[in-house]
Amino acid sequence: MEREGATRGRGRPRLAAIDDAIHAATWDVIARAGYTGLTFEAVAEAAGCTRMSLYRRFSSKAELVGATMFAMSRAVEPVIPDDIAPLDALMMHAQATVDYLSGDRGTAILSLISASARSPELRAISEEYERGEREYFLELFRELFPDSDAEQRHFAFDSYIGLMLQHVVIRRTPMTPEKLRIIVDSVLKLLAHD
Structure with missing residues (x-):
């Protein structure tokens, strides 16, 4: 912005x-x-x-949505110290994901996911936005589990997004730090699995 x-x-x-x-x-x-x-x-x-x-x-309107998604992402993005442990950075970003998806924005995100299937322009903008978010998480996953392969890391990211959408947007579960840690730990178990 x-x-x-x-x-x-x-x-x-x-x-x-x-x-x-x-x-x-x-x-x-x-x-x-x-x-x-x-x-x-x-x-x-x-x-x-x-x-x-x-x-x-x-x-x-697709360009408007893209700018709005990026602006919100910047607004909730945590300041990560250089010397922070990867798991702590992951937890900070998980909280930012909760902040991003909370309230009516979550309802709007579900609408955008559905509309992306019918709008190539919106789909391209959404994929561009998601690519940046995905790359950050994939790098954290690689740091935490260097032996994991790319397919595992992508699957873990998709699972993470699915869990966050389910709990934050659909069920509107109040997300305590303990519950957030359970979600993150369950995703990390996917990376530890051979």
Whole structure:
């Protein structure tokens, strides 16, 4: 997300407060109306800005969703010290995943997963976003279990995402540090298994 007063090529400076309102409104509209109900008009109304503000920033609703996903990811991303143990880094990122999926964003994410099957543009943007998240976890898994193979690490990541969606989004389980550790430990057992 650009900082307040930062410029974006031609035109007026972009304000971070407007960007934040747009991203919050995007999550809200998707949670209420799904991806098919996501329109620039609905987001502009919910964000308290003009449609022109959106058209200046995004060429499509898929691009808007991609920017919103990346902005939220940056907002919850933990600051990981260089000397932290891989398991502790994994736990910090697991908490960030819970924060990302909590509340109406989780409902919106489920809608986006479903819509990705029907929208090649949204699928490409979602895959690009997921690729960055996946690579970070795969590297942590490799550090924790150097003898694991790539297929095991990918399976563990997919299992991790499935467990998080099930507990945080679908069941809306209050996620205590103890419960989060159980999820992480169950995923790590997949990597320890030969």
